[in-house]
Amino acid sequence: xxxxxxxxxxxxRSGEKGHDSNVSVIVYDPKLFPLIKxxxxxxxxxRLYGSITKGAIRRYELPAIGAxxxxxxxxxxxxxxxxxxxxxSGKALSxxxxxxxxxxPSDTPERARLRAREAS
Amino acid sequence: xxxxxxxxxxxxxxxxxxxxxxxxxxxxxxxxxxDSMSEVTMSAxxxxxxxxxxxxxxxxxxxxxxxxxxxxxxxxxxxxxxxQGWLNPIAAAERIVLLAQELGMDDLKVAAVSxxxxxxSIADMGLNFxxxxxxxxxxxxxxxxxxxxLGAEGIVQGLEQGADVxxxxxxxxxxxxxxxxxxxxxxxFDDCHAIARGMIIGHLMECGTxxxxxxxxxxxxKDVPDLANIGAPIAEVTETTAFITKLPGTGGIVSEATCxxxxxxxxxxxxxxxxxxxxADMTQVSFRQAGRDRVEILIGPAGRPKTxxxxxxIGLNEGxxxxxxxxxxxxxxxxxxxxxxxxxxxxxxxxxLDAEEIRMDYVGLNAVHRESTPPMxxxxxxxxxxxxxRTATRAEAEKLRKEVDPLAVNGAYGTGKWATTSPGSRVRxxxxxxxxxxxxxxxxxxxxxxxxxx
Numbered sequence: 001x002x003x004x005x006x007x008x009x010x011x012x013r014s015g016e017k018g019h020d021s022n023v024s025v026i027v028y029d030p031k032l033f034p035l036i037k038x039x040x041x042x043x044x045x046x047r048l049y050g051s052i053t054k055g056a057i058r059r060y061e062l063p064a065i066g067a068x069x070x071x072x073x074x075x076x077x078x079x080x081x082x083x084x085x086x087x088x089s090g091k092a093l094s095x096x097x098x099x100x101x102x103x104x105p106s107d108t109p110e111r112a113r114l115r116a117r118e119a120s
Numbered sequence: 121x122x123x124x125x126x127x128x129x130x131x132x133x134x135x136x137x138x139x140x141x142x143x144x145x146x147x148x149x150x151x152x153x154x155d156s157m158s159e160v161t162m163s164a165x166x167x168x169x170x171x172x173x174x175x176x177x178x179x180x181x182x183x184x185x186x187x188x189x190x191x192x193x194x195x196x197x198x199x200x201x202x203x204q205g206w207l208n209p210i211a212a213a214e215r216i217v218l219l220a221q222e223l224g225m226d227d228l229k230v231a232a233v234s235x236x237x238x239x240x241s242i243a244d245m246g247l248n249f250x251x252x253x254x255x256x257x258x259x260x261x262x263x264x265x266x267x268x269x270l271g272a273e274g275i276v277q278g279l280e281q282g283a284d285v286x287x288x289x290x291x292x293x294x295x296x297x298x299x300x301x302x303x304x305x306x307x308x309f310d311d312c313h314a315i316a317r318g319m320i321i322g323h324l325m326e327c328g329t330x331x332x333x334x335x336x337x338x339x340x341x342k343d344v345p346d347l348a349n350i351g352a353p354i355a356e357v358t359e360t361t362a363f364i365t366k367l368p369g370t371g372g373i374v375s376e377a378t379c380x381x382x383x384x385x386x387x388x389x390x391x392x393x394x395x396x397x398x399x400a401d402m403t404q405v406s407f408r409q410a411g412r413d414r415v416e417i418l419i420g421p422a423g424r425p426k427t428x429x430x431x432x433x434i435g436l437n438e439g440x441x442x443x444x445x446x447x448x449x450x451x452x453x454x455x456x457x458x459x460x461x462x463x464x465x466x467x468x469x470x471x472x473l474d475a476e477e478i479r480m481d482y483v484g485l486n487a488v489h490r491e492s493t494p495p496m497x498x499x500x501x502x503x504x505x506x507x508x509x510r511t512a513t514r515a516e517a518e519k520l521r522k523e524v525d526p527l528a529v530n531g532a533y534g535t536g537k538w539a540t541t542s543p544g545s546r547v548r549x550x551x552x553x554x555x556x557x558x559x560x561x562x563x564x565x566x567x568x569x570x571x572x573x574x
Contacts, residue, residue: 011342011377013335015386018159018555019251024384026377051491060390064406065380071388081160082438082552084479084508086487091335096489111341 007098008110014094021090033066131328139352154202163265163435178212179204213570231278233288235565265435271396275299294322312423316400333372346371374413399424429557438552440517443508444524447536456532517547
């Protein structure tokens with residue numbers, strides 16, 4: 001087994017909805033969806049976003065596309081219209097999700113290496 | 121089988137202008153659709169009009185966007201659907217008629233879809249804010265704007281009446297796509313699966329290039345060719361199939377991955393995406409790469425009947441904010457930024473700054489992910505101290521710059537400053553947004569026709 005950043009297995013997009021933000025996690029390889037589902041939990045995501053989240057964190061599943069959707073309540077300091085936060089749109093929040101560490105079988109392909117091989 | 125081609129002319133008010141012209145010239149479109157709104161658009165427009173009476177009540181880019189394409193669209197039979205009408209779609213429609221006359225066109229029909237503006241009435245409807253549960257009536261004096269997200273029925277009515285251009289007030293963004301699809305395929309608004317299908321296609325299209333490789337590139341992980349020339353999306357829809365594609369020769373990429381990211385963009389519960397005309401189940405959607413830059417959207421039975429309420433956004437006067445930045449670089453940059461932060465804290469005490477909130481971040485260290493930022497090893501070469509305050513009055517907010525500008529001579533070694541030469545105030549009024557659910561029957565809309573006389 002090896003422990004790597006979620007960025008090697010999944011991509012992510014975030015945005016705003018009022019005071020909340022949503023952050024998706026989409027696996028590159030659908031076969032890895034069960035493993036991601038098991039490890040990218042509300043608890044794990046709370047460890048990442050908890051200190052800036054003033055509400056609940058909820059997780060939804062989209063199995064048909066191998067994706068999870070996290071709704072992070074009250075993470076935008078009152079939302080774009082009134083926040084004093086430097087980044088107001090929630091659009092930069094997803095990259096934090098991709099730092100999450102996940103443990104996978106040693107032979108699991110990593111995105112960066114795959115892309116480098118395709119490029120060469 | 122009938123195929124309808126819709127192109128995205130703009131994803132928001134200040135989107136790139138060339139998408140529309142490219143699509144009109146090369147897209148073989150039936151419809152060109154513009155979304156010109158974000159959540160703050162209507163309240164910002166209301167404030168702009170209060171501050172300057174000569175401000176137009178619709179998208180100030182209306183004419184700039186339509187002038188280059190209006191004639192070509194009419195000639196090709198491309199119908200335009202746009203929500204640039206903002207606070208006054210009728211005034212916007214009249215402006216489009218005038219534009220057509222300026223362009224020497226002798227035939228153009230414009231439909232204005234109005235309604236949904238509740239800033240004068242919402243406080244008396246006995247409703248509560250979704251966010252706080254408090255009665256809206258308690259905030260009556262603060263209300264600057266209030267409008268609901270209307271559905272697509274007004275757009276369909278305008279199209280049925282033969283309009284070449286439909287200009288609306290606030291509708292749910294995806295409705296500028298759902299409307300023409302419902303019209304073309306004769307969908308009943310009671311057919312929730314069909315309406316949800318149109319809404320999902322619209323949802324994928326409404327943010328424009330975010331589905332064709334924009335907001336996607338991550339070098340070494342997700343590479344996107346020729347972003348500087350990115351092409352806007354085209355939806356190609358029949359009664360049973362739907363594809364997302366873009367113009368050949370443009371940059372960007374349409375892949376299952378770009379579509380998946382956009383499907384979940386700004387969605388909360390994907391199984392219950394609540395829209396004005398239906399509840400859509402995004403978990404019924406999957407994608408299939410059907411060719412280069414061409415993805416099929418596969419949509420199962422995704423609809424549930426609409427709710428009996430419409431979502432309203434309410435803009436509230438909430439005071440003022442100001443923001444300043446101070447710059448440091450080289451050895452000791454962080455220590456000097458920290459010293460400056462302490463100096464400012466003391467100065468705020470000494471001058472008795474009355475702020476509701478003070479926020480200080482180190483840009484380059486923790487300004488974006490804030491307190492969630494992982495620890496960084498080593499010392500940064502550059503640090504920007506960014507200070508933001510919120511106050512009840514404008515005069516109080518002005519105090520921030522009066523403390524920051526003097527740091528040039530009174531502050532730490534090597535203090536750099538941003539935009540010191542720009543004169544005047546950098547204080548911004550805050551119109552905070554809350555939402556509420558308004559009974560649908562209390563929100564009528566109406567469609568009016570405006571035409572160039574032949």
